Amino acid sequence: MSQRLLLADPDSAADALTFAGRAARVTVEGVRLRADRGVLVMTAAPLAPRGFGDPTPTVLALRTLAADPELECDLVVDASALRAVTDDPRALELPETALSPAWAGITPPRSGWDARPGIDASTLAAQAQAGIVRVGETVPTDAGEDVVRTVRAAVWGAPSDDLGGLPLGVAYAALSLGFISGSETARVFAIGPWTRISLTRGHVLVRGPVATGLTAVRRTGPAAG
Numbered sequence: 001m002s003q004r005l006l007l008a009d010p011d012s013a014a015d016a017l018t019f020a021g022r023a024a025r026v027t028v029e030g031v032r033l034r035a036d037r038g039v040l041v042m043t044a045a046p047l048a049p050r051g052f053g054d055p056t057p058t059v060l061a062l063r064t065l066a067a068d069p070e071l072e073c074d075l076v077v078d079a080s081a082l083r084a085v086t087d088d089p090r091a092l093e094l095p096e097t098a099l100s101p102a103w104a105g106i107t108p109p110r111s112g113w114d115a116r117p118g119i120d121a122s123t124l125a126a127q128a129q130a131g132i133v134r135v136g137e138t139v140p141t142d143a144g145e146d147v148v149r150t151v152r153a154a155v156w157g158a159p160s161d162d163l164g165g166l167p168l169g170v171a172y173a174a175l176s177l178g179f180i181s182g183s184e185t186a187r188v189f190a191i192g193p194w195t196r197i198s199l200t201r202g203h204v205l206v207r208g209p210v211a212t213g214l215t216a217v218r219r220t221g222p223a224a225g
Contacts, residue, residue, distance in 0.1 A: 003094045005033065005073070005082075007040065008066035010089035016042060017082060017092065019063050019177065019202075024080035026176045029101035031079040040067035044079065046173040047156055048103040056153040058103060059169045061177040063202040076104045108205050113189035113196060116164070121174075121184040121199065123162055128175035131155050131168045164188070166206060170197055173204045 007013040023031045023044035032043040047059040068090075081095035138151045156169035163170060174180050179202040187198040197204040 004085060004088075005035075005040070005092040005094055006068040006071050006088075007090050007092070008038070008068060012040075012065045012067070013084070013090050013092055015063070015065055016040065017084060019044075020079040020082045022177050023061070024078075027079075029103065030076045030099040031082075032074075032076045032104050034074045035067045035071040038067055038069040038071075040065045040071070043104075044177065045101070045103040046176055047152075047169045048101070049153075050102075050149070054149075054153065055157050056149070057157045057167045057169050058106060058207045059156075059167065059173045060103070060106075060108070060205045061173045061179070061202060062205060063177070076101060106207065108194050108196070108207070109191050113191045116188040116190050116195070118185040118187055119163060119197065121180050121182070121186055124171045124174045124186060124197075125180050127160055127162055127168055127171035128180075131172055166195060166197075167208075170195075170204045170206050174199065174202075177202060177204075179204065 005016070007016060019042050020031050023042075023046075026046045027044055027048075029045055029048065032041075034041045034043070041062060041064050043060055043062045045058065045060050047056055049056045049058065075094075076099040077095050077097075078099060083093040085091040085093050135151055135155050138155065139148055143151075156172055157167050159165045160168045160171070174186070174197065179199045181201060184199060189196045189198065193208050195206050197206075
């Protein structure tokens with residue numbers, strides 16, 4: 001018998017399937033399921049680099065749902081393979097095998113976040129749509145996977161002034177995972193190389209870009225007399 005993921009109620013189970021379905025449309029690297037103390041955290045990576053030298057930014061989409069208090073798990077599964085269970089509307093059937101994408105080994109900090117200026121949801125939506133158009137106009141007809149990845153990395157990895165210098169990919173993640181709905185100002189938080197954009201329906205996290213360049217020159221010898 002396949003393992004089951006037990007949520008707190010039917011609505012939470014339906015929300016989990018919705019998130020998994022949207023994730024399956026934007027990534028083949030699965031969805032991470034972490035549950036503890038009655039909370040299920042579902043994470044997908046709409047954008048993530050593949051190998052050294054890939055400029056694609058790491059952009060994670062995260063949604064939390066109420067789960068059975070006794071549920072404990074941490075695994076990555078094929079998002080398209082999650083299934084509803086007919087005899088229990090609170091449960092989802094897990095696939096037989098788990099995945100191990102590189103992004104799943106990255107864990108953003110849980111605390112210490114500092115608030116930053118917010119971003120209007122309409123701005124996120126407009127930026128995402130503009131990026132989608134740009135990708136469509138740039139990708140050549142019958143382009144191979146490598147060309148498509150190069151174009152996507154260039155478009156979604158580019159910093160946007162309208163997003164406070166964050167990669168355009170954060171807007172893509174918010175739109176494609178269904179986090180944008182109605183009028184809302186997304187809250188923005190940062191810690192180290194991480195930035196989190198929090199909306200009512202979910203969160204988008206991006207690692208980087210890390211500031212580069214020389215630091216100010218400091219005197220290291222004995223103080224002058």
